[in-house]
Amino acid sequence: MQNTNQHGPSAPPVMAPSNQPMSQTEQSSPYRVIRRHGETTAFDLNKIKVAMTKAFLSVEGGQAAASSRVRETVDRLSEEVFDGLFRRMDDGGTVHIEDIQDQVELAMMRAGEHKVARSYVLYREKQNEKRAKAKAKADKDQPTAARPVLHVINENGEQLPxxxxxxxxxxxxxxxxxxxxxxxxxxxxxxxxxxxxxxxxxxxxxxxxxxxxxxxxxxxxxxxxxxxxxxxxxxxxxxxxxxxxxxxxxxxxxxxxxxxxxxxxxxxxxxxxxxxxxxxxxxxxxxxxxxxxxxxxxxxxxxxxxxxxxxxxxxxxxxxxxxxxxxxxxxxxxxxxxxxxxxxxxxxxxxSSFDFMSSTPTLFNSGTLRPQLSSCYLTTVPDDLDGIFSAIKDDALLSKYAGGLGNDWSRVRALGAHIKGTNGESQGVVPFLKVANDTAVAVNQGGKRKGAMCAYLESWHLDIEEFLELRKNTGDDRRRTHDMNTANWIPDLFMERVAMNENWTLFSPEDVPDLHDLYGQAFKNRYEHYEQEAEAGRIQNVKTIQAVALWRKMLGMLFETGHPWITFKDPCNIRSPQQHAGVVHSSNLCTEITLNTSDEEIAVCNLGSVNLPQHMTADGLDHAKLEKTITSAMRMLDNVIDYNFYSVPQARRSNLRHRPVGLGLMGFQDALFKLNTAYASEAAIDFADESMEAVSYYAIKASSDLAAERGRYASYEGSLWSKGILPIDSISLLKEQRGRFLDQDETTRLDWDGLRETVKNQGMRNSNTMAIAPTATISNISGVSQSVEPVYQNLFVKSNLSGEFTVINHHLVEDLKALNLWDDVMLNDLKYFDGSVQKIDRVPDDLKEKYATAFELDPRWLVEAASRRQKWIDQGQSLNLYMVDPSGKKMDDLYKLAWVRGLKTTYYLRSMGATHMEKSVETSSNTSQPATPGSQAPKACSILEPDCDACQ
Structure with missing residues (x-):
């Protein structure tokens, strides 16, 4: 019979004092353990293994000792405990016994051994209570003067009290x-x-x-x-x-x-x-x-x-x-x-107030001898050997000083294409992508963070099917890029063919050279012309497939490897203020930048983010403070352009000519918490709309005022700005091109007519003004939620280059305290349920709705909120999507919805790990697509398919 004693395991705590002589492992260990009575002894990993085994015995009964699963689990977890304790102590170190027990508990939780861990936690608490009472009595009985004086050794080797x-x-x-x-x-x-x-x-x-x-x-x-x-x-x-x-x-x-x-x-x-x-x-x-x-x-x-x-x-x-x-x-x-x-x-x-935070490269390098302050660089790679390796060299120089890279590879000829210079056949784009991948690994941004780039390829490229498999762990490793991100650059015509269940033709770019620079109706006309040429036999190196089959493979690889990401070429170009000056050939490393690239110009973007919850009052947005913050922030971003260190001339040329910046926001989830609003609600979607409208309005106004003070950017004439077309107005341009395949809200609240007049009179200082970046690190610095992300979990351990950190949702704790519900039992329940409140009976339903985590939301809510933001932004946004149990049908619906709602790009698809999936089955009544309790799924389109899940 299994021992299900709820008072905890009967085993002694890990690394308890022992009267046994030291083992050989103990004697030779360079690591020391501080016992509770202050004595230090040698660390012995075997004691952890014994104590862990006893913990399993207390829950699973006597048969656990003979279980190979338990032995293997104990061996693995004990190694994880050792690594967690000493990975930064290569030459030896000292830890307290309580820290060891913390690591044991953490390892058990991570491994999904929740029952063992939970009973162990309760056991530790009881033992701590006993020791605390004993110590209090001893302290009371012992005069202060009699207590021992501790000494420390300073850097000079002196012993001091x-x-x-x-x-x-x-x-x-x-x-x-x-x-x-x-x-x-x-x-x-x-x-x-x-x-x-x-x-x-x-x-x-x-x-x-x-x-x-x-x-x-x-x-x-x-x-x-x-x-x-x-x-x-x-x-x-x-x-x-x-x-x-x-x-x-x-x-x-x-x-x-x-x-x-x-x-x-x-x-x-x-x-x-x-x-x-x-x-x-x-x-x-x-x-x-x-x-x-x-x-x-x-x-x-x-x-x-x-x-x-x-x-x-x-x-x-x-x-x-x-x-x-x-x-x-x-x-x-x-x-x-x-x-x-x-x-x-x-x-x-x-x-210093955290109202606004510049991006990481700016924080790294401002005021130094090499002030490389820009976040993102976008390049287009030509179809010749000299140009390809020049582009890779540029990547290395840009990455050296902390820039993230987005490379467009769509011009490089496909596998089997003829090479005139050698009278041979091309090996395609993949071998060059492998070189680019290794360059990103080799140049690691001065040791401060890993070099990173993203390769983009258009969906008509003949190598697209092999491109989709670049991140697979099987196959020829010489044609794999395990470190580089990849993204599909998808024209609207492809999505229409998918929706209509029609064929799609793949070409090698040297046969269709102008497709690279075309979009919208012009692309459609030319693409259909090339299809006719192929049918007539005048283009040989082609392949015809079902559009749906390629789409399914895109989604399948996205599920299997996390790549390539799904991004849309046409809205990035049709809504671009700078379409008169060039073409957007790709996005950047994080899919929020949409700027023109050419052989002469490498696009550069300078980023920073408004801390949204810092601009909230009890009644909502503080418009006066928000305008003041954005006015200063836009000046800071504009200053980057002139002060910046440029490692390649094409980047300097582009940045000084167009002066793009990317003002974004972070802490969106925290702002919703302040509003007492659940992410999965119409109110949250409306707030996404309202808040981004305000950011857009004040950012455009600030740039226009800077133009009045400093002058317009050089390529202003002919831009959408110069024609009185603001980002909200450009939706109509996309609607003209796409027709029935667009359903995007166009409601406004502020005085946009007045702002159009201001821009008309003053012009703009910056070709582009807004982009929502992931803010992964600067949101940590500022102490708010990342970008526009829903909260990942209400309690979890975050691991990054600085170590491991316990992250707990302070908004939830405050609400639970107000209801007198925050106690050790609630904490342990949060740990047991992986930071979720959904299965904790004591938590009221309204809090369960408010504090639903990313995997507990229907991801369509994220798309709907993103669509409302996208209507105001002249660039894009990094949008992660979360799906607890991905399937082809759900992914198909979700990404089609993103296209129809006018999104320019998407970022990672986050799915739940196997361990958490098992836990979800155990604890959730709706594991396939958990929605926030008490909420309805968002309204969805009826444009693409009459029988799609979104329409039921």
């Missing part, structure tokens, strides 16, 4: 003003991580670890953890700059920040880390404008990310503090301004 009074002061500062946190709890957990003779540099790490483990208990501990981390960062930076050991509290920084800032800038210039021009600013004025209290706004994830990847450093020593970082970035962006101190302070206020 540990200054517990200062640590208590730092913890008091860190917890001040935050509800739901206590310094006593942190001190309690800190003391178990301290031991006599530890390194002084490890004290801050122990302090951070003590608070980090409490984040799941209350989200405010994330801010506490960040403030404690900052204590170590201050010591590191100040000690380097002042050339002596400096330990400053947050209160001390009111006086220390200005002195530090000036010394930091001068030292950075001396070390050739910063542009010498920064030293010619009025540093006293800028130093006085710093706001040290804003250091307290960071979450742990945000500050750790900045520390690991963004702060200026010498060797491994960070010399930049957060407010100096924001001011350094702002100084770079204001370097060419007339009143540059005033502008730098204006930009600093925007960044």
């Amino acid at each position: 540990l200054d517990m009074a200062r640590l208590e002061t730092v913890i008091t500062e860190a917890t001040r003003g935050l509800k739901g946190v206590t310094k006593e709890r942190i001190l309690q957990d800190l003391r178990r991580n301290l031991f006599d003779g530890m390194s002084a540099s490890d004290v801050n790490t122990s302090l951070v670890m003590a608070a980090r483990g409490l984040i799941e208990k209350d989200p405010n501990y994330s801010f506490v953890t960040a403030r404690l981390l900052l204590d170590g960062i201050r010591r590191e930076a100040l000690s380097f700059i002042f050339a002596e050991t400096v330990e400053a509290t947050q209160k001390d920084m009111q006086d220390s920040y200005p002195r530090y800032f000036k010394k930091y800038l001068n030292r950075g210039i001396e070390l050739d880390l910063l542009d010498a021009e920064l030293g010619r600013f009025d540093l006293d004025k800028l130093a006085a404008a710093l706001k040290p209290e804003r250091d307290k706004r960071f979450s742990y994830l945000g500050l750790q990310t900045l520390y690991d990847r963004y702060f200026i450093h010498v060797g491994k020593t960070r010399i930049e503090l957060p407010q100096a970082f924001f001011m350094r970035v702002s100084m770079g962006l204001a370097i060419n301004e007339v009143d540059r101190e005033e502008r730098a302070i204006e930009f600093y206020d925007l960044l």
